[in-house]
Amino acid sequence: MPRSKGAVSIRDVAAAAGVSVATVSRVLSPATADVPMRKETRDKVERAIDELGYRPNDLARALLQHRTAAIGLVVPDISNPYYPPLVRGVEDVASSHGYRVVLCNTDRDPAKITGYLDTLIKTRVDGIVVAGGGWADVPERTAVLGRYRTGLVAVGRHLTAHPSVRIDNVAASRAAAEHLIGLGHRRITFVGGPATSTTVQDRAQGFRDALKASGLDRLAPAVRYGDFTEESGYALAREILRPSRPPTALLCANDRVALGAYAAAADTARRIPDDVSIVGFDDTPIARYVRPTLTTVAIPTYEMGSAAMRLLLAQFGGDGGPALETMPTRLVVRGSAAAPPGGGPDA
Amino acid sequence: MPRSKGAVSIRDVAAAAGVSVATVSRVLSPATADVPMRKETRDKVERAIDELGYRPNDLARALLQHRTAAIGLVVPDISNPYYPPLVRGVEDVASSHGYRVVLCNTDRDPAKITGYLDTLIKTRVDGIVVAGGGWADVPERTAVLGRYRTGLVAVGRHLTAHPSVRIDNVAASRAAAEHLIGLGHRRITFVGGPATSTTVQDRAQGFRDALKASGLDRLAPAVRYGDFTEESGYALAREILRPSRPPTALLCANDRVALGAYAAAADTARRIPDDVSIVGFDDTPIARYVRPTLTTVAIPTYEMGSAAMRLLLAQFGGDGGPALETMPTRLVVRGSAAAPPGGGPDA
DNA sequence: TTGTAAGCGTTATCAC
DNA sequence: GTGATAACGCTTACAA
Numbered sequence: 001m002p003r004s005k006g007a008v009s010i011r012d013v014a015a016a017a018g019v020s021v022a023t024v025s026r027v028l029s030p031a032t033a034d035v036p037m038r039k040e041t042r043d044k045v046e047r048a049i050d051e052l053g054y055r056p057n058d059l060a061r062a063l064l065q066h067r068t069a070a071i072g073l074v075v076p077d078i079s080n081p082y083y084p085p086l087v088r089g090v091e092d093v094a095s096s097h098g099y100r101v102v103l104c105n106t107d108r109d110p111a112k113i114t115g116y117l118d119t120l121i122k123t124r125v126d127g128i129v130v131a132g133g134g135w136a137d138v139p140e141r142t143a144v145l146g147r148y149r150t151g152l153v154a155v156g157r158h159l160t161a162h163p164s165v166r167i168d169n170v171a172a173s174r175a176a177a178e179h180l181i182g183l184g185h186r187r188i189t190f191v192g193g194p195a196t197s198t199t200v201q202d203r204a205q206g207f208r209d210a211l212k213a214s215g216l217d218r219l220a221p222a223v224r225y226g227d228f229t230e231e232s233g234y235a236l237a238r239e240i241l242r243p244s245r246p247p248t249a250l251l252c253a254n255d256r257v258a259l260g261a262y263a264a265a266a267d268t269a270r271r272i273p274d275d276v277s278i279v280g281f282d283d284t285p286i287a288r289y290v291r292p293t294l295t296t297v298a299i300p301t302y303e304m305g306s307a308a309m310r311l312l313l314a315q316f317g318g319d320g321g322p323a324l325e326t327m328p329t330r331l332v333v334r335g336s337a338a339a340p341p342g343g344g345p346d347a
Numbered sequence: 348m349p350r351s352k353g354a355v356s357i358r359d360v361a362a363a364a365g366v367s368v369a370t371v372s373r374v375l376s377p378a379t380a381d382v383p384m385r386k387e388t389r390d391k392v393e394r395a396i397d398e399l400g401y402r403p404n405d406l407a408r409a410l411l412q413h414r415t416a417a418i419g420l421v422v423p424d425i426s427n428p429y430y431p432p433l434v435r436g437v438e439d440v441a442s443s444h445g446y447r448v449v450l451c452n453t454d455r456d457p458a459k460i461t462g463y464l465d466t467l468i469k470t471r472v473d474g475i476v477v478a479g480g481g482w483a484d485v486p487e488r489t490a491v492l493g494r495y496r497t498g499l500v501a502v503g504r505h506l507t508a509h510p511s512v513r514i515d516n517v518a519a520s521r522a523a524a525e526h527l528i529g530l531g532h533r534r535i536t537f538v539g540g541p542a543t544s545t546t547v548q549d550r551a552q553g554f555r556d557a558l559k560a561s562g563l564d565r566l567a568p569a570v571r572y573g574d575f576t577e578e579s580g581y582a583l584a585r586e587i588l589r590p591s592r593p594p595t596a597l598l599c600a601n602d603r604v605a606l607g608a609y610a611a612a613a614d615t616a617r618r619i620p621d622d623v624s625i626v627g628f629d630d631t632p633i634a635r636y637v638r639p640t641l642t643t644v645a646i647p648t649y650e651m652g653s654a655a656m657r658l659l660l661a662q663f664g665g666d667g668g669p670a671l672e673t674m675p676t677r678l679v680v681r682g683s684a685a686a687p688p689g690g691g692p693d694a
Numbered sequence: 695t696t697g698t699a700a701g702c703g704t705t706a707t708c709a710c
Numbered sequence: 711g712t713g714a715t716a717a718c719g720c721t722t723a724c725a726a
Contacts, residue, residue, distance in 0.1 A: 009718090010720060019697085025721060026696085056469055056720075057410070057469065061719085061721075063406045063407055063701095063703065064721050065720095068406065073450075077435070078431045079435045084428075095451075095452075100449050105438050118402065121402045124354075144402070230635075262638070285603075289607060289609070290637065358703080367713045368714095370711090370713075376704095378706090382712095385712090404704065406702090407702075407704035410720090411717075
């Protein structure tokens with residue numbers, strides 16, 4: 001018989017069991033597992049809990065302990081296939097450590113970002129994992145976090161001054177470009193992704209580095225920007241493949257863009273990899289199911305998420321300040337890249 | 348100068364502004380926007396808030412108001428491409444109404460499901476949106492929700508007795524099958540998805556209904572189960588296409604399975620749609636980018652998410668009990684389904 | 695071994 | 711107009 005309307009509280013349980021609230025609290029709290037207690041009392045309490053279907057109010061608990069066991073996870077857009085594994089990685093280690101995760105989609109909009117940041121602080125999450133960019137003018141905002149002892153770790157290189165997990169996009173992209181060059185390609189175009197993205201900037205840089213290292217930079221490295229969608233990849237590839245002497249290989253900013261390029265090749269009657277080689281980024285599940293299978297750079301997205309969460313937990317544990325974890329990438333060679341038409345250098 | 352260690356509280360602000368905590372609360376609380384107050388006082392308070400970087404503690408607020416402005420979102424696995432748009436739909440309307448969302452991945456594991464349910468109740472979320480199955484023995488568990496005034500709406504037909512948003516999978520699948528039959532196919536196999544999924548059961552049923560209605564059910568309708576992955580689709584399709592006289596069309600449980608079937612067709616040198624027609628379910632972004640483009644049933648996933656959240660908001664508003672919203676599906680005819688080899692009935 | 699009571703950071707009800 | 715103060719549902723000294 002709960003008092004009044006509303007949820008059953010610790011007082012209802014105490015009353016039902018004929019003990020004090022302190023006693024009920026003791027049977028529930030792991031912190032007081034060591035204090036001695038008559039088995040009979042414990043049983044009475046547990047019976048009452050069961051009968052009433054009592055669930056302790058974690059808000060009250062959190063208020064007292066200054067710890068909510070919640071973390072915020074800020075991503076640009078969960079609909080972007082890149083993020084779900086990352087989110088899953090964060091959630092898995094979070095939940096296995098008793099933390100719940102509050103998901104925030106920002107669309108890289110500074111207004112939304114600061115709005116969510118405020119909400120997260122007000123609800124006193126213990127920490128925040130931020131992935132993806134759009135944080136141009138936001139850094140100052142993170143100053144408040146310190147005042148509220150809110151941890152933060154970034155996935156990517158957009159928020160310096162905080163622990164972060166990253167990949168070496170420059171090196172990864174360079175390796176992919178070198179693979180193409182090794183195959184004999186001389187005219188390669190880097191395709192797509194927003195020019196403002198640090199990820200894209202790094203990948204474009206790695207591409208340029210590879211060309212330069214091979215002395216292929218007398219012709220200005222061809223880099224075309226767009227966004228991260230199939231649509232963008234399709235449109236760009238259509239344009240790029242139009243000239244009479246188009247590039248023989250396309251290094252795409254991600255797999256979605258690569259998939260768009262596949263469609264463009266099909267629609268212009270070009271065979272992959274015979275007429276044009278295509279390389280992607282991310283190794284999303286589709287990569288092994290398109291035909292030809294897609295050669296792409298595997299990014300350990302799930303692991304980046306779980307590593308980020310672990311870094312956050314380390315912060316909670318007081319284990320040091322800024323840390324930086326660089327995760328390995330790997331070029332997965334499949335069927336979409338081969339020697340250029342003619343079989344060798346043609347420049 | 349916050350008292351002690353820890354976050355700045357309303358008392359710090361009151362002290363800094365030289366007013367009582369009640370006054371500070373009044374400038375912050377929308378509920379008391381109407382009470383008169385000297386502009387000078389308000390300014391003093393606002394200045395103090397700014398200077399201290401004060402963020403009210405929503406836990407305390409929630410404790411008092413019996414309302415957390417949080418909802419739980421329970422999905423099988425965010426990595427499954429079907430869910431991100433749904434999640435986004437929920438999050439968009441949630442955040443635009445001031446609610447935050449706590450994401451829970453269950454892997455359809457009853458233990459995880461009940462675990463998350465408990466956590467969500469303990470943190471006193473105002474409501475829960477559940478999508479996806481695995482709830483076989485869980486329904487009794489939802490009884491507790493009532494005791495804590497926790498709203499619930501289901502996406503799908505697995506949790507009767509609660510408001511829900513659904514699609515008519517039977518009708519949708521039947522329409523897809525009829526499309527194939529209309530094209531002239533007589534030997535069609537329904538491919539994949541877990542036999543335990545109500546979604547799959549419904550789609551298989553619609554498939555059988557279509558065959559029966561066309562008098563094609565003298566040959567036992569061919570239905571093969573697996574799971575929702577490309578891998579499963581690939582494996583099943585390889586088997587299905589092996590016989591000397593294989594089906595001329597594959598109705599796949601979802602686009603991922605269909606993509607697996609694409610790969611199987613390619614690897615066995617069968618042309619789509621010339622040798623075999625393929626139809627999918629979900630209309631995921633890839634559908635329009637594979638070649639040939641994939642004929643598939645579009646499911647308004649995003650809208651289902653936003654509708655579910657709206658239903659939850661309606662519950663909060665006391666707007667009636669169980670409601671049921673059925674969202675429309677649509678067969679998107681693209682390039683993967685055409686007349687069977689020979690051009691017409693061959694049975 | 696168990697109970698009493700202070701206090702976590704707010705809001706709401708009274709007074710003044 | 712503004713200030714005390716009693717809740718909200720818990721945990722944790724400190725008593726008993």
